[in-house]
Amino acid sequence: MISMQNNLKFIEGGGVTTAEGFLASGVHCGIRKNKSKLDVALIVADRECSAAATCTTNKVKAAPIVMTIDHLQNGKARAVLVNSGCANACAPGGMEAAKATVDAAAAAMGTQPDEFIVASTGVIGVTLPADKIISALPELADTLSRDGTGAAEAIMTTDLFMKTAAVSFTLGGKTVKLGGIAKGSGMIHPNMATMLAFLTTDCAIEPALLQEALKTSTDRTYNRISVDGDTSTNDMAAILANGAAGNPIIAEKGEDFEIFRQALDAVNLKLAKDIAKDGEGATKLITCSVTCAPSEEVAVLVGKSVISSSLVKAALFGADANWGRILCACGYSGAEFEPTLVDIAFSSPAGKIAVCKSGAGLDFDEEVAKKVLSESDVTIEICMNDGTHSAETYGCDLTYDYVKINGDYRS
């Protein structure tokens, strides 16, 4: 989907502070019991930014989500304050607690409260300990730097690895950078925005176009992953664009806007796949590649259904080529299609094996299938033979550890 034109390049080790003019920090404020676990992060731009966010579609929205939607009405923001360990959702006094932290952070940074994007992740039903965050603000401010790893670490919950990505590209003769951080790894299901992702760019772009680019990119990336089918109360993807790159401001749709979208998609896709790969308890990333579909909508419906199936996920954990469950998941996806046209194959770095042709099983070598499916990066290839559209969706396997992690999350 993304062609590598206009010098679009990934930056090794890049993240939320790769774009010019952004600083970040992450410290331990005491929400998490483990003192070595960073639990609050601050991201600050050197000036007022165009800003946009996509938020959860869950009817139950956490206080920080409600506050951020309000703050972004003017399309402007300058900083992000985010904590892990407490979702600040469904708890008395949640809005007051969020307000207290943002007011204090704004005073500390010399900005206005409504210039803050605010987010939380963690247990639902516990009031945010605002005092702990407020006490940590001096340290957060003092440690702001061009190193974004503290912030990337502070937003992690059950994540096993940090999710960061950044690209550079050329726009109007200027080098522009765009990077971000994200966290998973449970309560992840494609339905508008998902999980937390914070992106920064030094691109100059109008807020309305930034919002449109983020919304479209979210649909193509985060909304195409699933870990467990649960859409969180706290999902948010947000972006700040400070214009420091000096490119001619993107104020209308056109070539520059398309280049920006490609860069944004590239970073979001990398972060989204990292979230799927690091799904709670997961041992492998599963990509479902649906091709020759009658429409992109059908390809996405079918692919989401397959990566969300508990039976498919458990079979892949066991490296069992149980393709019947895949065709079954296509069948209840809600998509209109002809099952007798469908071909299915598995592929991975260990090879490729066809298992179903025209809706019926093929004789295949179980040993080879086991080898293909034992890799940590497996693709389910579904060819619908009924059109020219395609889509990729991303998920992970269902493992003992998912059950273990979620049987006693609060302890």
Added chain:
Amino acid sequence: MISMQNNLKFIEGGGVTTAEGFLASGVHCGIRKNKSKLDVALIVADRECSAAATCTTNKVKAAPIVMTIDHLQNGKARAVLVNSGCANACAPGGMEAAKATVDAAAAAMGTQPDEFIVASTGVIGVTLPADKIISALPELADTLSRDGTGAAEAIMTTDLFMKTAAVSFTLGGKTVKLGGIAKGSGMIHPNMATMLAFLTTDCAIEPALLQEALKTSTDRTYNRISVDGDTSTNDMAAILANGAAGNPIIAEKGEDFEIFRQALDAVNLKLAKDIAKDGEGATKLITCSVTCAPSEEVAVLVGKSVISSSLVKAALFGADANWGRILCACGYSGAEFEPTLVDIAFSSPAGKIAVCKSGAGLDFDEEVAKKVLSESDVTIEICMNDGTHSAETYGCDLTYDYVKINGDYRS
């Protein structure tokens, strides 16, 4: 919902042969490798019956489903032939294999092939070994009896216990009986019909009304359970009514029809709850009782979302009172409601504990909650405080064993 009027009574040990005029048998024909596992069953009525079935809504339908829908166009049938170990779905020659078995069975029983309801359950993608079933027909015919346990056992796959139920009730001065058998226990998700259930009754009733009663009852019972969110390619609930009870035939809606519906609901609800309780790897039955809802549709939407949530299911496996996940699942159910009105409590034989009031967490005793949730029969009570409607849905917990069973189902 079901009042115990008209002498509606459960019959201890009753099942698919409790109604007058029905015989059944179950034998091992060799589809399953384990020689002690019965894998094919026959149910036969003493005369032509009114017959009805609800079948899977999956776009991918197994051959026996397609055949049964065709056979029941005239609303009549006389026998059921069903095997476990092979779903006869998505495999070359599936329809021919189904036809061969039914033709042979009809010849053996002296009936017509189109008087057969035919069903299969097991692995998808393998052609039905028709010869094995045909070879077993003499034994199936010879062992037909008033004992329905062989048939109940033969349809089991990963089920741990047989699911049978029967009731008697009075209609027009006559005693009428209705009973059935069902099987779970994976690929179970509420979407029209589900899993396999076979019901027999000696009630006299016209086919069109039988179909309507079965459809409504399926919506209220089987369609309100979920084990893993996967809607099978082979789901079927079917009923035969031979009229042997001698009641005035039910040919229009009225009091008799309502009495029949209550009896049908009672048997189906018992079988549905047994399927949920015996979900793959499950350690407990979870009932979600939604009350004071603005409509029954909202109550069902919310309840289905809660019992289908992997996070809720894993928390209950761990006896963790993580109610935030419940409110979160309500939030993404698609139902319109006001989260700040919702109260949540847990109850079980060990007691009851309120955990959420008006959408916000209550202080509660974790020890007491643990005790309540450690029972094998737990109810999540959700009061929406926004109407007078209610609904119950049924599910089970998500356990290590679910992953184990489904990581290597085909071996």
